Structures are given as C-alpha cells and as structure tokens.
Amino acid sequence: MNPLAEGIVGGSRRALARALTHIENQSPESESLLSELYPHTGRAWVVGVTGAPGTGKSSLVNAMALAYRRAGKTVAIVAVDPTSPFTGGAILGDRIRMRDLSGDPGVFIRSMATRGSLGGLARTTRDAVRALDAAGFDYVLVETVGAGQSEVEIVRTAHTTIVVEAPGLGDDVQAIKAGILEIADILVVNKADRPGADNTVRALRAMLELGHPTRVTAMHHGRVMQIETPGGPEVVEHDPYLWLPKVLRTVASREVGAENDGIAALIDEIARHRTFLSRSEQGASQARERIQIELYDRLKQAVFERALAALPPAHFDAIVEAVVARTLDPQQAVLQILDA
Amino acid sequence: MNPLAEGIVGGSRRALARALTHIENQSPESESLLSELYPHTGRAWVVGVTGAPGTGKSSLVNAMALAYRRAGKTVAIVAVDPTSPFTGGAILGDRIRMRDLSGDPGVFIRSMATRGSLGGLARTTRDAVRALDAAGFDYVLVETVGAGQSEVEIVRTAHTTIVVEAPGLGDDVQAIKAGILEIADILVVNKADRPGADNTVRALRAMLELGHPTRVTAMHHGRVMQIETPGGPEVVEHDPYLWLPKVLRTVASREVGAENDGIAALIDEIARHRTFLSRSEQGASQARERIQIELYDRLKQAVFERALAALPPAHFDAIVEAVVARTLDPQQAVLQILDA
Numbered sequence: 001m002n003p004l005a006e007g008i009v010g011g012s013r014r015a016l017a018r019a020l021t022h023i024e025n026q027s028p029e030s031e032s033l034l035s036e037l038y039p040h041t042g043r044a045w046v047v048g049v050t051g052a053p054g055t056g057k058s059s060l061v062n063a064m065a066l067a068y069r070r071a072g073k074t075v076a077i078v079a080v081d082p083t084s085p086f087t088g089g090a091i092l093g094d095r096i097r098m099r100d101l102s103g104d105p106g107v108f109i110r111s112m113a114t115r116g117s118l119g120g121l122a123r124t125t126r127d128a129v130r131a132l133d134a135a136g137f138d139y140v141l142v143e144t145v146g147a148g149q150s151e152v153e154i155v156r157t158a159h160t161t162i163v164v165e166a167p168g169l170g171d172d173v174q175a176i177k178a179g180i181l182e183i184a185d186i187l188v189v190n191k192a193d194r195p196g197a198d199n200t201v202r203a204l205r206a207m208l209e210l211g212h213p214t215r216v217t218a219m220h221h222g223r224v225m226q227i228e229t230p231g232g233p234e235v236v237e238h239d240p241y242l243w244l245p246k247v248l249r250t251v252a253s254r255e256v257g258a259e260n261d262g263i264a265a266l267i268d269e270i271a272r273h274r275t276f277l278s279r280s281e282q283g284a285s286q287a288r289e290r291i292q293i294e295l296y297d298r299l300k301q302a303v304f305e306r307a308l309a310a311l312p313p314a315h316f317d318a319i320v321e322a323v324v325a326r327t328l329d330p331q332q333a334v335l336q337i338l339d340a
Numbered sequence: 341m342n343p344l345a346e347g348i349v350g351g352s353r354r355a356l357a358r359a360l361t362h363i364e365n366q367s368p369e370s371e372s373l374l375s376e377l378y379p380h381t382g383r384a385w386v387v388g389v390t391g392a393p394g395t396g397k398s399s400l401v402n403a404m405a406l407a408y409r410r411a412g413k414t415v416a417i418v419a420v421d422p423t424s425p426f427t428g429g430a431i432l433g434d435r436i437r438m439r440d441l442s443g444d445p446g447v448f449i450r451s452m453a454t455r456g457s458l459g460g461l462a463r464t465t466r467d468a469v470r471a472l473d474a475a476g477f478d479y480v481l482v483e484t485v486g487a488g489q490s491e492v493e494i495v496r497t498a499h500t501t502i503v504v505e506a507p508g509l510g511d512d513v514q515a516i517k518a519g520i521l522e523i524a525d526i527l528v529v530n531k532a533d534r535p536g537a538d539n540t541v542r543a544l545r546a547m548l549e550l551g552h553p554t555r556v557t558a559m560h561h562g563r564v565m566q567i568e569t570p571g572g573p574e575v576v577e578h579d580p581y582l583w584l585p586k587v588l589r590t591v592a593s594r595e596v597g598a599e600n601d602g603i604a605a606l607i608d609e610i611a612r613h614r615t616f617l618s619r620s621e622q623g624a625s626q627a628r629e630r631i632q633i634e635l636y637d638r639l640k641q642a643v644f645e646r647a648l649a650a651l652p653p654a655h656f657d658a659i660v661e662a663v664v665a666r667t668l669d670p671q672q673a674v675l676q677i678l679d680a
Contacts, residue, residue, distance in 0.1 A: 031671055032671075034669070034670075034671065035671045035672060038666060038669035038670070038671075041666070042666055284664075287664050288660060288661075288664050291660050291670070292660050294670055295656075295659070295660065295663065295670060295673055295674060295677070296644075296648075298670060298671075298673075298674040299644065299647060299648075299674055299678075300640055300641075300644040301640075302674050302678055303643045303644055303646075303647045303678070304636075304639065304640040304643055304644070306643075306678075307639060307643045308636075316635075319635070320628060320631050320632050320635065321628075323631045323635065324624075324627050324628050324631050326378060326379050326381070329374070329375045329378035329379070330374075330378070330635060330638060331371055331372075331374065331375045331638075333635055333638075334635060334638045334639055334642050337635070338639075338642055338643070338646075
C-alpha cells in the first residue's frame with residue numbers, strides 16, 4: 001500500500017493534509033492514492049450545506065460540528081468556494097473558523113477554492129470527501145457558497161443536502177432560491193431571531209408545496225397527510241418512500257459561547273433523513289446514480305485524452321485557423337478531426 | 341440552404357425565434373442550422389453584462405439598448421439565467437423589459453434559462469449569439485445574473501465584458517467580486533446616485549490596482565502613467581497593448597422616461613475597447629482561443645458519444661454495481677471500460 005494511503009487509513013492528520021494537497025492540485029499521485037483509498041470509503045455520512053452569501057452558513061456548519069463533537073462523533077469540514085475562479089482566495093476560509101473547534105483532534109477543516117473549471121472543483125470536492133471518509137471521520141460537512149448550478153454539482157457528493165436561507169436578503173435572492181430548493185433535503189432558516197423570519201419560513205413552505213403539486217395534496221407541519229394515488233387521494237400518516245423536506249429554524253452565531261438555537265433539531269432531522277435513505281432503498285439508488293455520472297465523466301475525459309494524443313498539433317492548429325477565418329464551421333471541423 | 345437559415349439571414353424575426361427554440365432545446369436540427377449560419381457570423385459586437393443580483397443589470401442593459409437604437413444601431417438582448425437549473429424559470433424574463441423597447445423592430449429580446457448543465461447553458465448562449473449575429477444585429481447584449489464560475493463560462497461569448505456593481509450590497513457580495521473582477525473589461529457602479537457609491541468606486545479601483553501589481557505602479561483616472569519594465573519604471577501616456585479596466589458610474593432606471601446617467605460614457609468605453617481589441621491584435625487571439633476551447637469541448641462530446649455507443653449497456657451496469665459495492669474503484673473501472 002502507498003505510505004500516504006496507509007497513513008490516512010491509520011489516522012495520520014499529516015498524511016491526510018498532504019493527500020488533500022495532491023487532490024487539490026490534481027497531481028498524478030492523487031489518482032493512484034484515491035484508487036487505494038476507495039475500498040476504505042463508505043462509512044462517513046456526508047452533509048452538504050449550501051445557500052446564498054449572508055445566510056450564515058459557516059456559523060451553522062460550526063455549530064453542527066460542535067454538536068456532533070459533543071455526541072462523541074468526529075467531524076471533517078470542507079469549505080468550498082466556487083465563486084473565485086481566478087484568485088484562488090478562500091472566502092470561506094479557516095480564518096473565521098470558530099476558536100471552539102481549533103485544537104480539537106476530532107475535527108479537521110479544509111478550504112478549497114476553484115482552480116480551473118467548476119467541473120474540476122466538483123471533482124476535487126468529491127475526491128477530498130473520499131479521503132476524509134477513508135480517514136475515518138464520522139461526518140463530513142461540505143459547505144459551499146453561491147446560488148445556482150455550482151452547488152448542484154458540488155452537493156452531488158452529499159448524502160443529505162441542507163439549503164440555508166436567512167430573513168431579509170431581498171427579492172432577487174428569493175427568486176434564486178427557486179432553483180436550489182429542489183436539491184434540498186432539509187431547509188434551514190438561519191438567523192431566525194431576526195425580523196422577517198416568519199415570512200421567510202412561510203415563503204419556503206409555500207414554495208415546497210408548489211414543488212410537489214401532483215403528489216402531495218395536503219401537508220401539515222411537513223408530514224404528509226394526503227397523497228394522490230392512481231386510485232384517488234389517500235390519507236397517510238407516514239410514507240416511507242417519500243421524503244418531504246422540512247423547514248427548520250436555527251440561530252447559529254460566530255461568537256464564542258453564544259447561544260445556538262435549533263441545532264439539535266437539525267441534527268435529529270439529518271439522522272431521520274439518513275434512516276429514510278437506508279430504509280427506502282433510495283440511498284442505494286442515489287449511490288448508483290452518482291457512480292454512473294462519475295464513470296461517464298471519467299470516461300469522457302479518458303477518451304478525449306486518447307483522441308487528443310492521436311491528433312497532430314499542426315493539423316489541429318490549421319483547423320482552428322480555418323474556423324477563425326470562417327471557411328470551416330465548428331461542426332464540420334470536429335468531423336474532420338475525428339476522420340483524421 | 342435550409343429555409344430557416346435563409347429566413348434568419350434575410351432578417352425574418354419569425355425564423356429567428358424558431359431557430360432560437362431549436363437551439364435552446366438542442367434539437368438535432370440546430371446543429372446543421374448553425375453550420376449554415378456560421379459563415380454569416382462575425383459582424384455583431386457582443387457585449388456581456390454580468391453582476392450580482394440587485395445591481396440593476398437589466399435596467400442598465402435596457403438603457404444601453406436604447407442608446408444604441410438612438411444611434412441607429414440594431415440590438416439583440418439575450419438574458420441568461422444560470423441560477424435556476426430545474427424550474428426553468430427566467431427571472432430575468434421579458435416581463436420587466438422596458439416598454440421603451442417593445443414594438444421596436446430594431447430590437448430583439450430573448451430569455452434563456454438553464455436546462456441541464458451549466459456547460460449546456462454556456463453552449464446554448466454561444467449558439468444563440470451566433471444566430472443573432474447571422475441575423476444582422478449590430479450589437480448583441482448578453483446579460484447574466486449570479487456570482488461565480490457561471491458568468492465566466494457565459495461571458496466567454498462576449499467581446500467586451502462589463503461587470504456591474506452597486507453600492508450597499510454587503511460584505512459577502514464584496515468578497516465575491518474578487519473572482520469576477522478579472523473577467524471585466526469595464527466595471528460599472530450602477531445606482532451611482534445611492535449613498536455609498538463613492539466607497540464602491542474606491543474599493544473597485546483599489547482591487548483593480550491590486551490585480552495589476554507588477555505592471556502598473558501608478559494610475560490616474562484609469563490611464564496608465566507609469567509601468568514597470570525590465571529596465572525599471574517607465575512613464576507612458578498610452579500603452580496600446582495593455583487594457584486597463586476603468587470604473588464608470590451609471591444610473592439606469594426601469595421607469596419609462598426616467599433620466600439615465602453615464603450611459604453615453606459607457607457606450608464610448610465599449611467602442612474604445614472594440615478599437616483596442618482590433619488594433620492590439622488581442623481580438624484575434626481572443627477569437628482563436630475561444631475556437632480552440634469550443635473545438636475541444638465538441639471533440640470531447642463526440643468521442644464520448646462514440647465510445648458510449650460501442651459499450652454494451654449490460655457490461656456498463658455490471659461495472660457500476662462493482663464500484664457501488666466497492667469491489668472496484670472508479671479509476672480501474674474506466675480502464676476496464678476502455679479495454680473492452
């Protein structure tokens with residue numbers, strides 16, 4: 001076994017940190033390392049936390065980590081910043097991480113910023129989560145900022161996805177939520193002690209009900225009371241095959257020793273989702289689907305690299321010039337390359 | 341020639357609208373259509389306008405379109421919404437478009453929302469811009485919301501990229517700007533009549549100077565006064581090979597008949613950037629680089645489709661199951677598929 005892989009599985013933080021650097025740089029070593037780590041993965045529960053800037057995601061993630069630590073669980077935090085494609089600056093950086101967590105050997109924190117494409121960052125996150133999983137952490141919390149496709153790609157690593165909102169972020173932000181609501185297993189209104197929290201909770205509940213119009217005809221506090229079946233509406237107390245996201249309220253603060261509120265309920269809801277995924281077999285189909293997507297992505301990259309290696313650079317350059325000059329269109333250009 | 345392509349080149353709005361629907365749906369017809377349109381492209385100037393929610397991008401784009409119309413130019417607007425991957429709702433939609441523009445045959449407006457991946461949206465935008473270019477519009481304004489990688493991909497269609505800011509959007513938004521600043525050819529502080537505009541302008545200028553630390557040691561109102569050369573600092577009035585983004589102030593309003601401010605200076609700056617790109621040969625290298633990226637993307641997709649067509653589905657499914665069961669790792673799985 002690769003000594004670095006051995007170190008990680010054996011619990012060495014130093015080996016882990018070095019491996020994460022390899023992964024972040026997508027160095028050649030990282031592939032064989034991940035290959036060796038892969039059989040040791042599959043034990044950690046991965047929770048994705050996403051939402052717009054200003055919702056207090058980092059504070060929430062810190063509060064969740066503290067709660068897991070109090071329950072004797074180990075936690076790794078990956079803070080992913082998809083918004084900075086060039087500077088590589090990590091705005092979610094460790095710098096604002098709570099002093100409550102620092103020095104605790106049961107916690108591991110890592111920031112990752114975009115290097116290259118968004119697809120690259122999603123891949124790096126997935127691989128980093130695998131390394132942390134192999135290192136034996138009970139929970140891996142993946143935190144990501146932004147609003148849009150970026151989170152969708154990044155949270156694909158998570159078993160449970162939490163979308164965080166906060167009161168009073170304005171109309172535009174409200175509109176953006178429509179898209180990411182659909183990736184949420186749990187919705188959290190953080191900063192719930194602020195004015196307007198009731199409105200935000202109400203708006204989210206209304207959007208959730210709109211999102212399930214054909215299946216759920218009546219809801220009460222997030223529990224299904226009536227669903228549409230081919231035989232007509234049917235009242236149920238609990239449907240094990242249908243997960244309906246709840247809207248929870250939290251108050252998570254950056255201040256040391258400050259009161260956090262609603263975190264225990266959130267932790268419970270994550271546990272409930274975990275149970276749901278395993279009992280409903282939906283967890284297995286989620287895993288299968290993600291592996292399929294990953295293999296497609298890897299295959300795409302691999303066949304492309306082979307094709308490129310077989311293509312003489314001068315020939316490619318000549319084709320580029322012809323397309324720039326508009327004597328050849330891009331569609332025909334690719335056919336010419338493939339024929340060569 | 342395809343009758344739809346003929347209609348577009350001949351100036352039929354109806355043909356154009358139908359073609360854009362084909363492009364948006366990535367229908368099989370769209371590829372041959374784009375192939376025929378390609379020789380008719382290359383005349384429009386494409387301006388990308390991006391920025392966080394709340395900066396007033398749509399109003400600014402409308403004001404720019406009005407200014408171009410007054411100068412006798414035709415304008416197409418593509419409003420791209422990368423934030424809504426599932427619902428397909430166009431939050432930048434035509435609904436809020438100014439009545440000033442409606443009914444004007446020299447203006448064409450189209451909204452596009454994400455269907456599928458972000459990469460898909462960037463491709464759709466690029467193809468839509470080509471159709472609008474072939475249709476003979478003098479300017480194509482591509483407007484996109486969000487903060488991060490999404491704009492970077494989408495503005496790759498633009499010759500001139502404008503990043504819009506507004507006063508008082510909060511710290512988090514400020515932090516996000518760091519990444520997208522680097523794609524800006526022109527920075528605009530919109531809503532410049534609001535409190536805090538001076539601070540926003542100052543902050544952006546400071547960030548710009550940070551972004552060019554080795555090259556520019558002194559700046560005065562966006563003009564280079566002194567640059568670092570291997571022989572030491574050198575004072576120059578104007579360097580034709582160096583474009584330094586300026587920070588402009590605008591006040592663009594949605595109200596009919598309301599006073600817009602700073603738009604003429606923005607239009608002038610776009611013209612100046614256009615001149616710069618053609619004189620410095622940087623325009624040609626920008627075009628070449630983008631064609632290269634496009635051909636790589638198309639080639640990747642084409643070889644992947646060929647590989648997939650050659651792969652028996654049962655074989656692929658068996659490999660997926662092995663990876664899910666962790667008896668095979670993803671790296672090895674791809675090698676097995678390629679060997680088969």
